[in-house]
Amino acid sequence: MSSLRTGLLVRRYEPRDEAAVLALVNADRIAGQPETTAAMLAEALAGRSPVDSGWWAELGSPVTDVLHDASGSILGVLSCAVRPADDVGFVLWLHGRENSAVVSALIAHALAALGRRTVSAFEFATALSLGLEGLPSNHRPATHKALTAAGFTGRDLWRYMHAGLPLTDLPPAGLHAVPHLVSDCEDPPGKHLEIRDGGAPAAEATIGRPVDGIGVLWWISVAPTARRRGLGRALLGISLGLLHDLGAREVILFVDDDAPANHPERSRAAANRMYDRAGLVEVDRLFSFTHRP
The missing domain is CATH 3.40.630.30 (Gcn5-related N-acetyltransferase (GNAT))
Structure with a gap:
């Protein structure tokens, strides 16, 4: 367990966190997406996805952390991995109910954990969604803003239609x-x-x-x-x-x-x-x- 400057705490995901993490993921659900299930979460935690499976196969094992307060209430979740072939780090998915302080703390933790290497975020689809290959920026403005504030450069890649x-x-x-x-x-x-x-x-x-x-x-x-x-x-x-x-x-x-x-x-x-x-x-x-x- 580690402490952030915000006073929030970070630790590894544990099976007892499943319900709280599913609630975080589904709080960010956008139109046209099914509710994320325990089976979908299990696939994401294991580093698998039915979409973009080839990209996932190139990654090392994901590390998933939860962010919580002093009382133990889970406020955010973050999953990262490194691609051994080129040593690029990836922020695979993160959720914090679009609370600016929480998502900023998650991103800061990701950069610290991944070290001095190139880091990509929201690069390909995860098992948590139905093919969302990127961050829906209008639906999740706090996450977009926090990534930009942390020095990430965004690329507008796709229209998401329904x-x-x-x-x-x-x-x-x-x-x-x-x-x-x-x-x-x-x-x-x-x-x-x-x-x-x-x-x-x-x-x-x-x-x-x-x-x-x-x-x-x-x-x-x-x-x-x-x-x-x-x-x-x-x-x-x-x-x-x-x-x-x-x-x-x-x-x-x-x-x-x-x-x-x-x-x-x-x-x-x-x-x-x-x-x-x-x-x-x-x-x-x-x-x-x-x-x-």
Whole structure:
């Protein structure tokens, strides 16, 4: 156990902390996310995630600490790890009910524990959420502000979008409106959809198996030679229809909205217009952060 300048205390997570930590995590839950369960917490503590599993496999064992006051009441939780290949440290997840003093103390503790090395925060998805690859900065402004105050540089990476299902005004409504192939995929867990043109993939999409009635549209891609034919919109309708048939009442989507300078063909402008017109609503912006010694 160690004491911080704030008078708060830090110690390692123990099994008896499960209920208090779950309450902290779920207090930060954002629209379109299922409630974090004990099983999800156990996976995160063990350093596993169904999404971004390859990144997690590169990390050393996570260290999870809780922040508490003199009475023993748990006020915050923090999980960190180091990637041995390049000695980069990671703030994997932290929660403190958006109390500025608590989250600032957690971040200070993380930097002290990880030492003089490059530290990334909110870099990839954890088992605590349904694919949140970054910090929802508008929903968690105190954490964003505390990271910036501690010397982290933020990167605005993703739009986080949400809608209820079905979206009735998005054609085609039926699963068989456009010939397509559906197959299982494991990372992320779900389904892969494909529209082919002359034997070659013309448009592809990946959806996640619904969790508590929430499905994920992971991505849609249309080959450059097949664009401007409505295939993206058709595949969007097919994907959302399949999610609804699988039991999803809501859908979430993560999408970037800038084009790499040297690759204008990768622009997401048209895709973002399609999602906006379909009725998906931007809920937040997802940020990742880097602190250099």
